[in-house]
Amino acid sequence: MKRWPALDLRLPEAPGSAPDGWQDVLAAALDDLQPTAIQEQDDLWRVFFGSPEDRDRAMRALVAGPSWLAVSPVDVDDEDWARRSQETLRPVRVGRVVITPPWSAGSLPGASDVEIVILPSMGFGTGHHASTRLCTALLQKLDLPGRSLLDVGTGSGVLALVALKLGASPVEGLDDDVDAVAAAAENLELNGVTGSIALRHADFRDLPSLGADVVTANLTGALLARSAGLLAAAVRPGGSLIVSGVTMEEEDMVVKAFQPPFKLASRIAEDGWVGLLFGQA
Numbered sequence: 243m244k245r246w247p248a249l250d251l252r253l254p255e256a257p258g259s260a261p262d263g264w265q266d267v268l269a270a271a272l273d274d275l276q277p278t279a280i281q282e283q284d285d286l287w288r289v290f291f292g293s294p295e296d297r298d299r300a301m302r303a304l305v306a307g308p309s310w311l312a313v314s315p316v317d318v319d320d321e322d323w324a325r326r327s328q329e330t331l332r333p334v335r336v337g338r339v340v341i342t343p344p345w346s347a348g349s350l351p352g353a354s355d356v357e358i359v360i361l362p363s364m365g366f367g368t369g370h371h372a373s374t375r376l377c378t379a380l381l382q383k384l385d386l387p388g389r390s391l392l393d394v395g396t397g398s399g400v401l402a403l404v405a406l407k408l409g410a411s412p413v414e415g416l417d418d419d420v421d422a423v424a425a426a427a428e429n430l431e432l433n434g435v436t437g438s439i440a441l442r443h444a445d446f447r448d449l450p451s452l453g454a455d456v457v458t459a460n461l462t463g464a465l466l467a468r469s470a471g472l473l474a475a476a477v478r479p480g481g482s483l484i485v486s487g488v489t490m491e492e493e494d495m496v497v498k499a500f501q502p503p504f505k506l507a508s509r510i511a512e513d514g515w516v517g518l519l520f521g522q523a
Contacts, residue, residue, distance in 0.1 A: 245317045246278075247297035249304070251287040252312040269489050269514070271307055275300040278419065280371075290318070292419055336378040339404055344432060356407040359432045360400050361425070373486040376510055376517025377401050377460050380484045383508055383519060384456060386410040392454035392476060394446045394461070399426030401458050402439050410456065413438070418445040452476040458484045463492030470499035477522065482507070486517040493518075 251268065272280070272289060276296055281288040291297040297315060304313045333342035341358045348357070378401065387409030393402040396415030406413045417423050423443045430436045446452060447469060457476050459466060466473070466485050477483050483504060488496050493516045497506055504520035511517070 245319055246290050247294045248288050248290045248316050248318050249297060249301055250314045250316050251289060251304070252314075268308075268311070271304065272300075275303060278422070288316070288318075292421070334375065336375045337382045339378050339382065339407075341374075341378070341400060341404075356404070358400060358403045358407060360398055360403075360429050361432060372513040372515040373460050373488075373517065374400060376486045376512060376515060377458055377484055378404050379510055380486075380508060380517050380519045381405055381408060381456075381458070384482055386456065389455040389481075390414075390478075391456045391458065392416065392452060394452075394457060394459040394473065394476075396426055396441070397422045397460075399429045399439065399441070401460060402426070403429065403433055403435070405456070405458070406435060406439055407433075412440065414440040414442065414454070416442045416444055416446055416449075416452075418443070446476075447472060450475070453478050455481040456484070457481070459487075461485070461487045463488040463496050466496050467492075467499040470496075474500060474503055477504075480522065482522075483520040484517065485520070486515065488516045488518065490514055490516055492516075 268287065276291070277289045277300070278292050279290040289300070291300060301313055301315060304311060333340050333346045339356045339358065341360055343362055344359055347359050381401070381404055386405060389410055391402070391405045391410040391413045393399075393405065393413070393415045396402050396417045397419075399415050402413050402415040415423075415426055417426070420443050423441050426441050427436075430439055430441070450472065453476055455478050457473060459473055466488065473483060473485075483500070485496065485500075490511065497518065500520055502523050505523040506518060507521040508519040509516065
């Protein structure tokens with residue numbers, strides 16, 4: 243049985259022990275620690291990692307950080323994740339796109355809606371995180387039919403699937419996490435589009451020749467800023483770039499990293515997260 247290494251991050255019970263805006267402080271602290279998923283439940287954040295080594299490295303960094311944060315390691319069974327997901331996860335609507343777990347498929351879509359079925363797993367992007375919703379909303383601002391799309395850090399494949407259902411072709415999803423790529427392949431099968439999206443297990447930073455009309459990158463603010471040149475080069479002339487995983491505190495840094503050669507065409511925000519759509523200047 244697959245077990246996922248995680249950290250439970252708790253606030254002290256004493257009122258006033260944590261600073262105002264502790265959520266943003268904690269999000270910034272996690273930014274460079276490469277979590278694969280975060281479950282937020284009031285004063286408990288469960289943060290998942292791709293390997294025990296990544297979890298242990300993050301624990302050392304967090305223990306040496308905020309004194310108001312209690313950090314403890316935990317291992318979570320895949321079966322437990324799936325069971326709890328089935329109890330709590332429901333369809334999410336973003337514009338005319340409905341992202342749903344399999345047990346709720348068909349419960350919301352109208353005649354013009356696009357339904358994406360995602361099996362909850364420890365890959366990324368069930369649609370319940372704000373950054374996934376922001377990218378989904380920004381994709382609907384583009385004229386996608388006939389345009390190629392590259393989803394960097396595809397995770398569960400949700401954004402690649404959204405783009406395909408909105409008309410993009412060809413579509414490629416790229417991720418350096420082998421478990422995420424396996425989850426994406428399973429979701430392609432659930433949606434009846436196996437073979438319609440090319441999935442690749444690789445780190446985009448090792449592939450300088452990438453190119454597409456539209457590039458999506460739902461990563462972290464720090465990684466986006468560091469990789470701005472490479473991501474910009476992946477967008478073909480006249481193309482667009484959509485990024486998220488960016489907190490409001492990181493927004494200026496990320497925008498400056500992409501300007502030039504891009505100009506900001508659209509910005510939307512939700513729950514302290516920002517989604518940015520860039521066009522070429």
